Amino acid sequence: MSLERMIKNMAGDAKRASRAMRSLESGQKDDALLKMAERLLSAREIISAENQKDLKAARDAGLSAAMLDRLTLSEPVIGAMADGLREVAALPDPVGAVPGMWKRPNGLLVGRVRIPLGVIGFIFESRPNVTVDAAALCIKSGNAVILKGGSEAIHSNMVLGRLLAEALQEVGIPEKAVQVIPTTEREAVNALISMEDEIDVIIPRGGEGLIRFVTRNSRIPVLKHYKGVCHIYVDQSASLDMAKDICFNAKVQRPGVCNALETLLVHEDIAARFLPQMGKQFQRAGVEIRGCPKTLTLIPDAVTATESDWPAEFLDLVLAVKVVGSMDEALDHIEAYGSQHTEAIITNDYDRSQRFLAQVDSSVVLVNASTRFNDGNQLGLGAEIGINTSKLHAFGPMGLEELTTTKFVVYGQGQTRK
Amino acid sequence: MSLERMIKNMAGDAKRASRAMRSLESGQKDDALLKMAERLLSAREIISAENQKDLKAARDAGLSAAMLDRLTLSEPVIGAMADGLREVAALPDPVGAVPGMWKRPNGLLVGRVRIPLGVIGFIFESRPNVTVDAAALCIKSGNAVILKGGSEAIHSNMVLGRLLAEALQEVGIPEKAVQVIPTTEREAVNALISMEDEIDVIIPRGGEGLIRFVTRNSRIPVLKHYKGVCHIYVDQSASLDMAKDICFNAKVQRPGVCNALETLLVHEDIAARFLPQMGKQFQRAGVEIRGCPKTLTLIPDAVTATESDWPAEFLDLVLAVKVVGSMDEALDHIEAYGSQHTEAIITNDYDRSQRFLAQVDSSVVLVNASTRFNDGNQLGLGAEIGINTSKLHAFGPMGLEELTTTKFVVYGQGQTRK
Numbered sequence: 001m002s003l004e005r006m007i008k009n010m011a012g013d014a015k016r017a018s019r020a021m022r023s024l025e026s027g028q029k030d031d032a033l034l035k036m037a038e039r040l041l042s043a044r045e046i047i048s049a050e051n052q053k054d055l056k057a058a059r060d061a062g063l064s065a066a067m068l069d070r071l072t073l074s075e076p077v078i079g080a081m082a083d084g085l086r087e088v089a090a091l092p093d094p095v096g097a098v099p100g101m102w103k104r105p106n107g108l109l110v111g112r113v114r115i116p117l118g119v120i121g122f123i124f125e126s127r128p129n130v131t132v133d134a135a136a137l138c139i140k141s142g143n144a145v146i147l148k149g150g151s152e153a154i155h156s157n158m159v160l161g162r163l164l165a166e167a168l169q170e171v172g173i174p175e176k177a178v179q180v181i182p183t184t185e186r187e188a189v190n191a192l193i194s195m196e197d198e199i200d201v202i203i204p205r206g207g208e209g210l211i212r213f214v215t216r217n218s219r220i221p222v223l224k225h226y227k228g229v230c231h232i233y234v235d236q237s238a239s240l241d242m243a244k245d246i247c248f249n250a251k252v253q254r255p256g257v258c259n260a261l262e263t264l265l266v267h268e269d270i271a272a273r274f275l276p277q278m279g280k281q282f283q284r285a286g287v288e289i290r291g292c293p294k295t296l297t298l299i300p301d302a303v304t305a306t307e308s309d310w311p312a313e314f315l316d317l318v319l320a321v322k323v324v325g326s327m328d329e330a331l332d333h334i335e336a337y338g339s340q341h342t343e344a345i346i347t348n349d350y351d352r353s354q355r356f357l358a359q360v361d362s363s364v365v366l367v368n369a370s371t372r373f374n375d376g377n378q379l380g381l382g383a384e385i386g387i388n389t390s391k392l393h394a395f396g397p398m399g400l401e402e403l404t405t406t407k408f409v410v411y412g413q414g415q416t417r418k
Numbered sequence: 419m420s421l422e423r424m425i426k427n428m429a430g431d432a433k434r435a436s437r438a439m440r441s442l443e444s445g446q447k448d449d450a451l452l453k454m455a456e457r458l459l460s461a462r463e464i465i466s467a468e469n470q471k472d473l474k475a476a477r478d479a480g481l482s483a484a485m486l487d488r489l490t491l492s493e494p495v496i497g498a499m500a501d502g503l504r505e506v507a508a509l510p511d512p513v514g515a516v517p518g519m520w521k522r523p524n525g526l527l528v529g530r531v532r533i534p535l536g537v538i539g540f541i542f543e544s545r546p547n548v549t550v551d552a553a554a555l556c557i558k559s560g561n562a563v564i565l566k567g568g569s570e571a572i573h574s575n576m577v578l579g580r581l582l583a584e585a586l587q588e589v590g591i592p593e594k595a596v597q598v599i600p601t602t603e604r605e606a607v608n609a610l611i612s613m614e615d616e617i618d619v620i621i622p623r624g625g626e627g628l629i630r631f632v633t634r635n636s637r638i639p640v641l642k643h644y645k646g647v648c649h650i651y652v653d654q655s656a657s658l659d660m661a662k663d664i665c666f667n668a669k670v671q672r673p674g675v676c677n678a679l680e681t682l683l684v685h686e687d688i689a690a691r692f693l694p695q696m697g698k699q700f701q702r703a704g705v706e707i708r709g710c711p712k713t714l715t716l717i718p719d720a721v722t723a724t725e726s727d728w729p730a731e732f733l734d735l736v737l738a739v740k741v742v743g744s745m746d747e748a749l750d751h752i753e754a755y756g757s758q759h760t761e762a763i764i765t766n767d768y769d770r771s772q773r774f775l776a777q778v779d780s781s782v783v784l785v786n787a788s789t790r791f792n793d794g795n796q797l798g799l800g801a802e803i804g805i806n807t808s809k810l811h812a813f814g815p816m817g818l819e820e821l822t823t824t825k826f827v828v829y830g831q832g833q834t835r836k
């Protein structure tokens with residue numbers, strides 16, 4: 001059977017499964033998630049054995065220690081996956097909610113009802129535990145999902161997918177609601193993103209290259225962000241202690257993630273009081289500062305920022321710093337170089353706080369808080385399958401509700417159109 | 419200047435205009451719409467002169483009388499465009515609404531705020547008055563728009579675009595917020611749908627060929643429906659008088675539109691009482707019936723339906739009719755052949771009405787009402803820029819709110835991530 005035919009069959013199976021999932025009770029979905037947690041814990045040895053195959057191949061291929069660490073399904077990681085399943089089971093079911101209902105002058109009662117999207121194609125490069133996290137959110141929101149993970153994790157992903165499908169079957173949900181593509185061939189991605197008749201949305205998670213490839217070639221709508229070039233603007237009215245805490249947290253707490261700070265913009269009126277101390281604090285933590293000419297005069301060991309540093313997502317202990325003459329200059333800089341992901345202002349000026357919130361065109365805009373809060377859990381969505389920086393469907397972190405849509409239901413008494 | 423360079427410049431201008439439009443007051447946008455209405459009325463002769471150029475070319479090219487009629491900007495059509503602008507001005511502004519705001523345990527106040535999408539690329543084949551209708555909705559929702567109309571209406575579209583832009587300038591809104599692409603070259607569509615850095619969404623309206631082309635080739639998210647293969651299922655418990663009124667209205671009132679009835683499904687228990695009379699009523703109105711074998715025994719002049727009739731969007735006085743043994747058979751038929759656009763059940767059975775509403779996966783599902791109600795105005799959205807049958811962003815008719823998205827705003831007091 002050709003690869004394309006296999007993916008087509010999987011997509012057809014997923015579509016049929018999704019039809020059954022439309023009318024599942026919440027309890028049945030939650031049961032499935034709890035059974036999945038049990039199965040993962042009781043199958044620890046089986047999971048570990050499959051994971052060892054991936055780890056051996058990775059070692060043979062000379063992958064870095066960091067990569068091997070990310071690939072490892074240790075006891076604590078398996079425990080965390082099971083906990084994650086139980087947490088998703090405990091969240092409210094988004095399906096069936098009625099965000100609005102109204103009566104028309106002709107007596108028609110018109111409502112919007114929340115429904116699953118249908119079939120989700122999830123393409124990822126990250127750790128194998130993402131298989132479980134993503135499947136949990138898809139099942140809870142009533143969707144079927146087809147997962148295509150990284151080739152280095154194929155055995156781990158497949159055994160996890162099989163355990164999840166078995167749990168579905170145990171509670172009477174079609175097992176094809178969770179399917180892992182059983183091949184490492186890159187062409188599987190091309191096939192998956194062309195199944196427009198079966199798949200409703202593609203969510204890619206990984207490097208910018210993968211995401212651009214998927215976006216350019218998909219016939220199916222894609223929810224994604226390319227990168228997070230996050231800015232903090234420290235206003236002349238800012239509490240400098242607060243500014244230091246927030247900027248340090250945003251850059252250093254976890255530099256390798258998309259909501260970490262990449263460029264710091266500082267108003268010139270406070271630059272001389274703020275940047276020398278801030279610079280020292282960063283440099284003590286090993287952060288390399290790449291600054292504009294004014295920054296270089298205030299942070300001795302900073303290096304000169306080049307034009308390519310302003311739109312850069314360093315994902316590392318590197319920070320671009322620029323002194324600006326006004327908030328408008330900061331807004332222009334963000335407009336020119338930002339990625340519409342996350343931007344924050346540190347200020348005690350009421351008017352400028354409001355203007356920054358209104359004018360910055362990013363999925364999350366914060367006043368006096370760390371950019372690291374752009375996260376579904378942190379913002380109160382309960383969970384997160386990813387962040388979307390295209391404006392369509394869901395701008396920002398996507399939780400369970402963002403894996404649904406609404407349809408119109410109309411209750412009539414014989415009405416016809418005049 | 420190359421075509422691609424010209425479109426790139428237009429897209430850049432639109433993006434800059436959209437930045438200014440983010441923070442417009444409602445009153446300023448409404449002023450612009452009212453000034454547009456005035457300008458159209460006072461420029462009737464100029465509009466008519468440009469329209470005559472298109473009409474002459476169309477006559478020379480041998481276009482049908484129906485096509486010429488659709489192309490004509492008569493005094494009543496110009497009056498209707500002005501009325502449409504005033505109606506959109508009177509609608510509530512969707513921008514700035516806060517659909518939700520909540521406090522997190524750490525004290526962060528998190529809210530969702532409704533914002534414009536940004537820049538909309540609108541590609542259409544229909545009458546030139548659509549230029550005005552679409553621009554009005556985009557401006558009211560705070561978006562910039564680039565319009566690419568049909569080549570046969572180029573002079574009409576361009577003069578309308580110019581008048582709208584002049585009205586924007588008059589009230590201090592960047593005139594580049596409304597731009598009509600000044601060429602009939604088909605390649606302009608390819609260029610437009612590749613401007614992913616400037617344009618946020620593409621909305622195509624026209625034939626299925628155009629829409630499939632745009633969806634396959636766009637790098638920008640697309641909101642669209644291919645076709646409307648709308649079904650009515652007449653249940654064994656239906657009031658047959660009500661069923662006749664609704665089916666007749668859905669098929670005959672305006673057969674050339676996407677929410678018109680295309681396939682009628684009838685429960686076998688009432689087929690013998692319903693179809694002979696219904697068939698006569700349809701045939702008196704000139705409707706050709708293409709039926710299943712059972713239908714043929716009940717409607718004498720019906721012709722045999724072929725497999726290609728079931729997924730067909732006739733857009734004409736043609737109707738496919740099938741007798742089914744159960745509602746489940748009707749649901750299976752809709753699942754197999756429907757277009758997820760609009761489906762209705764005629765019934766007096768409570769349980770089946772609820773089951774039909776829950777299980778049919780279409781953007782609008784109705785009980786005891788005509789499919790013709792799938793329309794933004796009719797459902798109470800105030801206006802409509804189109805209907806979307808992909809699940810993403812907005813499933814069903816799209817009004818002003820569907821031309822916006824939400825971003826997260828976060829009010830902190832110095833919070834950092836633990």
